[in-house]
Amino acid sequence: MITFILNNKLIQTEAHPGTTLLDFVRYGENLPGTKIGCREGDCGACTVLEGTYSNNIVHYKSIVSCLTPLGNAQGKHIVTIEGVNMKELSPVQNAMVDNAGTQCGFCTPGFVMSLTGHGLSEEPSDKEKAIAAISGNICRCTGYKSIEKAAESISELLKVKDINDPVKWLVENQFLPEYFLEISSRLNQIENKTKSIENSKIIGGGTDLMVQKPEEIAESDINLYYQRDDLKGIKEDVDSIIIGSATNTGEIMKSPVMLKYFPDIESHFKLISSEPIRNMGTIAGNFVNASPIGDLSIYFLALNASIILKESKNTRKIPLKDFFLDYKKLNLVKDEYIESVRVPIPKQKYLFNFEKVSKRTHLDIASVNSGIYLKVNEDLIEECSVSAGGVSAIPKYLSKTSEYLVGKKITNGTVFKANEILQEEISPISDVRGSVDYKRLLLRQLFFAHFIKLCPNSISLNELLS
Ligand SMILES: Cc1cc2nc3c(=O)[nH]c(=O)nc-3n(C[C@H](O)[C@H](O)[C@H](O)COP(=O)(O)OP(=O)(O)OC[C@H]3O[C@@H](n4cnc5c(N)ncnc54)[C@H](O)[C@@H]3O)c2cc1C
Numbered sequence: 001m002i003t004f005i006l007n008n009k010l011i012q013t014e015a016h017p018g019t020t021l022l023d024f025v026r027y028g029e030n031l032p033g034t035k036i037g038c039r040e041g042d043c044g045a046c047t048v049l050e051g052t053y054s055n056n057i058v059h060y061k062s063i064v065s066c067l068t069p070l071g072n073a074q075g076k077h078i079v080t081i082e083g084v085n086m087k088e089l090s091p092v093q094n095a096m097v098d099n100a101g102t103q104c105g106f107c108t109p110g111f112v113m114s115l116t117g118h119g120l121s122e123e124p125s126d127k128e129k130a131i132a133a134i135s136g137n138i139c140r141c142t143g144y145k146s147i148e149k150a151a152e153s154i155s156e157l158l159k160v161k162d163i164n165d166p167v168k169w170l171v172e173n174q175f176l177p178e179y180f181l182e183i184s185s186r187l188n189q190i191e192n193k194t195k196s197i198e199n200s201k202i203i204g205g206g207t208d209l210m211v212q213k214p215e216e217i218a219e220s221d222i223n224l225y226y227q228r229d230d231l232k233g234i235k236e237d238v239d240s241i242i243i244g245s246a247t248n249t250g251e252i253m254k255s256p257v258m259l260k261y262f263p264d265i266e267s268h269f270k271l272i273s274s275e276p277i278r279n280m281g282t283i284a285g286n287f288v289n290a291s292p293i294g295d296l297s298i299y300f301l302a303l304n305a306s307i308i309l310k311e312s313k314n315t316r317k318i319p320l321k322d323f324f325l326d327y328k329k330l331n332l333v334k335d336e337y338i339e340s341v342r343v344p345i346p347k348q349k350y351l352f353n354f355e356k357v358s359k360r361t362h363l364d365i366a367s368v369n370s371g372i373y374l375k376v377n378e379d380l381i382e383e384c385s386v387s388a389g390g391v392s393a394i395p396k397y398l399s400k401t402s403e404y405l406v407g408k409k410i411t412n413g414t415v416f417k418a419n420e421i422l423q424e425e426i427s428p429i430s431d432v433r434g435s436v437d438y439k440r441l442l443l444r445q446l447f448f449a450h451f452i453k454l455c456p457n458s459i460s461l462n463e464l465l466s
């Protein structure tokens with residue numbers, strides 16, 4: 001039995017936990033406002049809000065219902081466009097109308113849900129954040145400018161919202177119906193855990209699996225790790241940052257611990273998927289999917305991360321770079337799962353950078369991506385790790401390049417020589433994202449970009465780019 005609140009209604013269903021929330025909402029509950037566009041997380045027409053109860057507060061975020069296994073809704077508040085409709089249009093809906101942000105209307109419920117989700121966030125609003133909130137929504141008609149204007153005008157209204165209790169403020173200001181005020185106490189009565197089948201197929205956020213095998217998941221026994229609080233969260237101990245394997249990309253990018261050591265992480269992670277996909281996709285899901293261009297894999301390879309693997313009573317710790325064996329082949333035995341990720345706390349005088357090039361800047365997977373970690377002392381590199389994606393069958397840790405750079409002074413000569421070694425280490429193939437030559441050139445440019453960004457005073461830009 002899966003129990004959750006859908007808009008204002010308590011749902012108790014025996015439906016399979018692997019069916020999509022989208023199908024349940026539209027066909028099981030006859031709520032057609034949530035649209036079906038791509039069923040692959042790309043268009044945002046199916047966006048809904050997911051509210052999670054914790055310590056008397058319900059935290060809301062946008063998710064795509066087409067990739068959400070129904071079981072992940074257990075104990076949550078799921079809000080569709082019908083759940084925010086009132087007698088009068090809300091200020092979000094009004095802004096879409098007033099700014100001509102809607103034409104055929106197919107995408108509109110998705111945009112309204114994303115922007116309402118932005119209102120519900122516990123952060124002050126600004127134009128950039130409001131526009132970022134709709135990074136996962138596509139519109140075929142308007143050309144976006146009118147929707148951007150709507151987002152801007154909504155962010156103006158939200159400037160005075162109470163970030164300590166956004167639900168109450170939004171209800172008082174007619175953004176949300178009154179029943180939202182009761183959701184916290186109602187969710188408190190519902191078990192947050194989902195009954196999972198041990199040693200069955202693990203699902204995190206579903207953003208890879210539900211694209212690749214939706215029919216299979218809808219019929220199989222599944223193990224919903226997204227629901228496991230023991231696998232979530234980010235903390236630091238004496239020498240490492242510990243990230244629970246079911247922590248999602250959005251949580252990592254906003255984590256105070258991560259921001260303390262990697263202040264650019266928000267700008268780096270903005271290049272990964274879209275807000276609703278980041279709200280769902282977990283770090284372990286990215287590693288186990290083992291895409292050669294997986295952004296989190298490349299990021300955490302450069303950070304020299306290790307992973308803790310568990311199976312029944314056995315636990316082992318391996319460097320992330322030893323996890324990827326060959327194309328989609330992993331150092332993971334039957335019934336083993338990733339419990340957590342350990343990132344060594346960077347030592348003093350460290351530099352870190354991440355670069356990604358894709359066909360469009362946002363909501364696109366990389367053609368080539370790369371990360372670098374350097375510990376430097378007066379231009380001398382004392383520690384180094386470089387990673388690159390899209391240039392090998394696996395997310396690649398560039399061990400020879402990294403080794404070469406240790407003990408060297410940062411000069412143009414060092415960077416040129418390191419690039420020669422790097423080019424020997426990679427083995428790109430031509431595919432839809434580019435030819436072999438293009439990917440080699442791209443990685444060279446990204447490698448140079450690391451040094452241009454991190455050590456502008458130690459290198460000559462003109463010589464590097466000539
Ligand atoms: C529209 C869209 C855009 C995307 N853009 C990007 C992008 O820009 N960059 C990028 O890198 N990725 C992108 N992705 C891919 C995806 O979002 C990420 O790879 C995400 O991190 C996957 O996590 P998940 O929890 O959703 O994985 P799931 O789909 O739930 O699982 C993926 C695999 O991991 C396994 N798994 C999950 N957790 C564990 C665990 N703890 N232990 C063992 N196995 C486990 C599952 O069994 C499955 O085999 C995109 C996806 C979509 C749909």
Ligand code: FES
Nearest residue numbers: 037038039044066
């Ligand atoms: S239907 Fe396109 S994102 Fe869900």
Ligand code: FES
Nearest residue numbers: 103104139140141
């Ligand atoms: S208004 Fe038609 S798709 Fe956006």
